[in-house]
Amino acid sequence: MSADDIVIDVRGLSKRFGGKLAVDNLDLQVARGRIHGFLGPNGSGKTTTIRMLCGLLTPDAGSGSCLGFDIGRQAPSIKRQVGYMTQRFGLYDDLSIAENLDFIGRMYAIAGRRARVEATLVELGLASRRAQLAGSLSGGWKQRLALAACLLHRPRLLLLDEPTAGVDPKARRQFWDQLHALAGQGMTVLVSTHYMDEAQRCHGLAYIANGKLLAQGSPAQLVAQAALSTCEISGAPQADLLRIGAALRQCPGIRTVATFGAALHVSAASAARLDAALAPYRQQGVPIATVATTLEDVFIALMDGDGGERP
Template sequence: MIHLHHIRKQFGHFTAVDDVTLSIEKGTVYGLLGANGAGKTTLIKIMCGLLDPTSGTGTIFGHDLVRERNRIKQSIGYMSQKFSLYQDLTVSENIAFYARLYGIEKPETRARELSEQFDVYTFKDKVVYSLSSGVRQRVAFACALVHAPKLLFLDEPTSGVDPLARRKVWKWLYRLAADGMSIVVTTHYMDEAEHCDRIALMNAGRIVAEGTLDTLRKGLPVQLHSLEDIFVHVMREDVNR
């Protein structure tokens, strides 16, 4: 579904993504794990067609990342790390607006469906800036899914929300994955990453380890069980190279 080959992204003299080669299969919940500045957000923006790679090639659903980005955008949903909804519109107005952008025939009906699905219908007539961070995240989630994408990109979707809201988001992710949707998610939370089908550990723009949690454990010269210990060990080894 996703194939990246030697992707590199530079901003002036700074290399944000450094020679990333990656394949993600259909129906996978794929986690990108790394510290701030590791390159996770830049890599997701390249896959979404929001940034051109400086070099390298890639395809999503067989479409070229650069030449066919408009075709790719019709099949993907994206929820950015920063809150990206219209603060002075209501919940229903925000969702309906995104539905219209994607050509949904009955945007108000779709807005109601998603408001109910993500437990924000009681807030449908409230302007977004007046809502708590957890409710706003659920509205952004609904907007990313308004056109029923086959592939969903989530950039730290649970950042800044309480543990209960985090649990709800991941419950929805599991449900979407069970229905056949593919999901690429960045996170700082080790407990969340442990539930991904595959994990890529990023450091300084590079992928320094990749695989299932079991393969990451087995590939180390020492016996480590928790993802947090694996992450610390891999990053330390990478820095010492």
């Protein structure tokens, strides 16, 4: 892969707020035209990393480039070529959809602003609602407007910070269809998410916890790298499943025990340790089946191994 194909390339990125190390020596590479998922528990450093990449925060240590510009010295150049969508809706509730986009166009001093706004309204399916106040929109439509605002100045990179939080499944699927269409046109996307179905739709993933990058690769690579053995326990009364789950969590080598409806997913560091932990229950006739390890199993194991969510 040539240097021209790398959109984000940072090494040793670190950021401290007072005595708190928010991002700790992070390396990250994202290739052009790819959707790269950024995952981790709340407080893990995802938002801080995104803000450093787009020039809103200056790293305390580390170096690298975003869109070919130095993240420490050329932040203004990065900002003009990045579309950044924050966790919370950041446009004006008392302006209409079209007025919000026109305002964004003025901020970027876009040539042919009115024509660009009209084209964006059509591209994002907002033309029929152009006069509707932003504050009256549902979560899905607000999300679509926020994406339109990010795309108005024709950025080369989208940085999306949990863009689908609180949005219904249909709107989330439509949003991801749009992201893949944009990636097909050469757009690069770095998106943070907590949804495993969204993680599966990314070309690559990076998992961060307590400011450290713990794992990186495609969804299939991360499952393979975790090397977990997984079984499903089902067919037992709920009270028995809860008792079994509590006992298994104390067994050596068991990495995760999670309830999925009327079943338990149990993952271990090896097949031998999993078999040893489950042997008493097999002898009791408890239904146990070997299943494929899922991405959710992997991330639960990563979270548990790092201490989980920060306060």
